[in-house]
Amino acid sequence: MADEPLISFRNRWTVTSIAVVAAVFVVAAALGFVILPNLGAREKVAGIWDSICRAAGLPQRSAPVETVTSDYKTSQVKLATAVSLKRDQAAIGRGATLAQQCAICHGPTGVSRADSPNLAGQYASVIYKQLRDFKDGVRTNAVMSPFAAKLSEQDMQDLAAYYSYLPRLPSYHPAGEIPVPRIVAGGAPTRGIAPCGSCHGSIENKLGSPWLEGQSELYLKTQLLAFVSGLRRNDISEQMRNVARAMTLEEIDEAAKYYASKPPPYLTTD
Structure with missing residues (x-):
């Protein structure tokens, strides 16, 4: 026994170790590539190879493509x-x-x-x-x-x-009358909100974004709340819905009031 090599198929410890490692490998492979992918899959898999590809994150040509459609009309x-x-x-x-x-x-x-x-x-x-x-x-x-x-x-x-x-209607914001709200001038970067003016004028205009100066305070507030609730959904890529939902009610009030500031009648062309 003393002269028997350490790694030998005649050595029962070697055989036992190999058997244990092989068993662990088989169980792990079965769990990782077959059982768990099947449990997490919404549709039936085509076979072992499909399960392995799913576990590895590789797309399969044979796998059905799930089409996501909205339950409302989009622009x-x-x-x-x-x-x-x-x-x-x-x-x-x-x-x-x-x-x-x-x-x-x-x-x-x-x-x-x-x-x-x-x-x-x-x-x-x-x-x-x-x-x-x-x-x-x-x-x-x-x-x-x-x-x-x-x-x-x-x-x-x-x-x-x-x-x-x-x-x-021109911009009309006399100094000291209505201070520029923070949400209008600088947005809220930590909440993913750009300054209002970066899309709606004063800083830059984004194609499709309306000019807001002089609009009715009630109208502006109503539209922002409609974006929040989802009653209005014609914004492309949900841009305004995402912004409005990240705004506080106070910020909505401030933005609406700021943009609604109008010049006196004798300064308008109406």
């Missing part, structure tokens, strides 16, 4: 090509005629006297997108939905051309 507007960048005088004229139907809510020159949004000087891509979303049922409103449903593609283009042609 189909392609902002980059939605409207022409050239000023079309004929379209402006046609839009002016159509806009007579809009005057009761949005004002005869696109500046509302109520809590409807001001459309004068609004970006053409914004006007078109909202009309198209109302028409497609992506955004709903008791007044706008039936009105937009009757509009043709040309009508929406003409209205966008007309309202974007009108002079917009």
